[in-house]
Amino acid sequence: MDKSLVVVTETLNGELTPASLECVEEGREIADRLGVRVRAILCGSGVAPLAQTLAAHGADAVTAVEHEALAQFSADGWLQALTPVLRDLQPALLLAPDSGQMRAWLPRLSARWHLPLVGCCIRVNIIGDGYPEVIRNTYGGACQERLIWPYATLVCALLIPGVRGVGAPRRDRAAELTAVRPELDPARFRDRTLRTLPADPRTVDLSEAERIVSGGFGVGGPNGMALLGQLAEQLKAALGGTRVAADRGWLETQRFIGSTGKIVAPKLYLAFGVSGAGQHLAGITDSECVIAVNSDRTAPMLQRADLAVVGDLHAILPILLDKLRALADTGPADPAALEPPAAAQPATAALEPVSAPLLETSP
Numbered sequence: 001m002d003k004s005l006v007v008v009t010e011t012l013n014g015e016l017t018p019a020s021l022e023c024v025e026e027g028r029e030i031a032d033r034l035g036v037r038v039r040a041i042l043c044g045s046g047v048a049p050l051a052q053t054l055a056a057h058g059a060d061a062v063t064a065v066e067h068e069a070l071a072q073f074s075a076d077g078w079l080q081a082l083t084p085v086l087r088d089l090q091p092a093l094l095l096a097p098d099s100g101q102m103r104a105w106l107p108r109l110s111a112r113w114h115l116p117l118v119g120c121c122i123r124v125n126i127i128g129d130g131y132p133e134v135i136r137n138t139y140g141g142a143c144q145e146r147l148i149w150p151y152a153t154l155v156c157a158l159l160i161p162g163v164r165g166v167g168a169p170r171r172d173r174a175a176e177l178t179a180v181r182p183e184l185d186p187a188r189f190r191d192r193t194l195r196t197l198p199a200d201p202r203t204v205d206l207s208e209a210e211r212i213v214s215g216g217f218g219v220g221g222p223n224g225m226a227l228l229g230q231l232a233e234q235l236k237a238a239l240g241g242t243r244v245a246a247d248r249g250w251l252e253t254q255r256f257i258g259s260t261g262k263i264v265a266p267k268l269y270l271a272f273g274v275s276g277a278g279q280h281l282a283g284i285t286d287s288e289c290v291i292a293v294n295s296d297r298t299a300p301m302l303q304r305a306d307l308a309v310v311g312d313l314h315a316i317l318p319i320l321l322d323k324l325r326a327l328a329d330t331g332p333a334d335p336a337a338l339e340p341p342a343a344a345q346p347a348t349a350a351l352e353p354v355s356a357p358l359l360e361t362s363p
């Protein structure tokens with residue numbers, strides 16, 4: 001069998017997780033340099049049709065390990081099913097998302113095989129023709145570590161979700177599919193997933209949140225952050241912020257965003273009183289729609305925003321909260337509830353193609 005770089009992928013609600021696709025794309029880059037193939041592993045029940053998506057993101061070959069007992073995640077199940085598959089594949093490098101599931105079973109494989117397992121990876125590489133290299137966050141993101149192993153060591157690297165974003169799929173790519181039906185004894189599974197609950201936006205890991213309300217030093221203190229928390233609740237969004245806000249104790253440390261904090265990729269990112277320092281912006285590059293409120297019209301955050309609102313957040317937030325509460329009471333059918341106040345109509349002069357739409361407000 002050809003030497004390959006192996007990516008272990010995972011699914012959620014029948015879809016490949018974005019973190020899995022990021023790993024395939026990271027693997028593709030490394031494999032191109034090494035001249036080896038990227039083989040993705042699918043594990044579950046009825047997962048083989050996802051092979052096409054993996055091919056579109058860079059897999060040359062896909063091994064679908066399928067069994068009805070794997071319909072729901074079980075660390076024992078994955079260990080039983082995947083250990084022989086991986087042994088046969090003899091990977092050059094193992095990549096997987098740094099997720100709860102992977103952290104549940106891969107450390108046990110690592111212990112059995114004396115395999116170096118590295119979490120919190122932000123970049124994976126092979127130097128020269130075979131020295132594995134990993135850059136990873138340590139000390140809660142305060143430091144970065146560069147690790148290099150002896151020639152041809154098999155390393156298992158867990159990539160932080162959201163760290164590189166998912167590129168555009170290439171629909172013209174195809175992957176060779178191998179189906180494996182493992183010998184499993186579900187009676188020996190000591191853990192089973194009974195059901196998967198939808199994530200609570202208040203507690204969801206920021207890297208997986210679809211909407212984020214983010215507060216910076218401009219919120220002025222814990223009361224301002226609590227008000228943002230109310231906004232997050234109304235929008236069913238997760239609450240995050242800047243490192244400065246976390247350092248001041250207005251926000252839990254694991255909820256600050258940026259190069260040394262969480263890398264996020266939400267559909268909607270709302271920033272209040274955030275200046276937009278490079279370290280912060282580095283954590284939101286893959287956000288789809290960014291709305292920023294700042295009293296300083298020169299703040300870099302406003303340059304990054306798709307909709308820039310220049311004004312005092314303490315004046316804007318209560319109005320926004322009232323509007324959202326009214327909307328929640330009347331239901332989305334009432335379009336009047338969506339109308340901005342007369343004083344806050346977009347300044348058409350600022351609607352130039354190169355800059356974000358600008359909303360000027362006065363308290």
Ligand SMILES: Cc1cc2nc3c(=O)[nH]c(=O)nc-3n(C[C@H](O)[C@H](O)[C@H](O)COP(=O)(O)OP(=O)(O)OC[C@H]3O[C@@H](n4cnc5c(N)ncnc54)[C@H](O)[C@@H]3O)c2cc1C
Nearest residue numbers: 216217218242243258259260273275277279280295296313
């Ligand atoms: C090694 C290193 C790593 C770092 N890593 C990170 C990181 O990962 N993430 C991160 O976030 N930071 C990081 N930082 C810190 C970063 O450099 C900035 O200092 C920080 O992001 C600024 O936070 P801020 O925007 O909350 O505060 P400020 O820069 O003080 O900005 C506050 C903003 O609020 C606005 N404002 C004030 N009052 C109001 C009001 N009433 N209404 C509206 N707007 C208002 C101001 O105009 C200003 O733009 C790092 C720094 C270093 C040195």
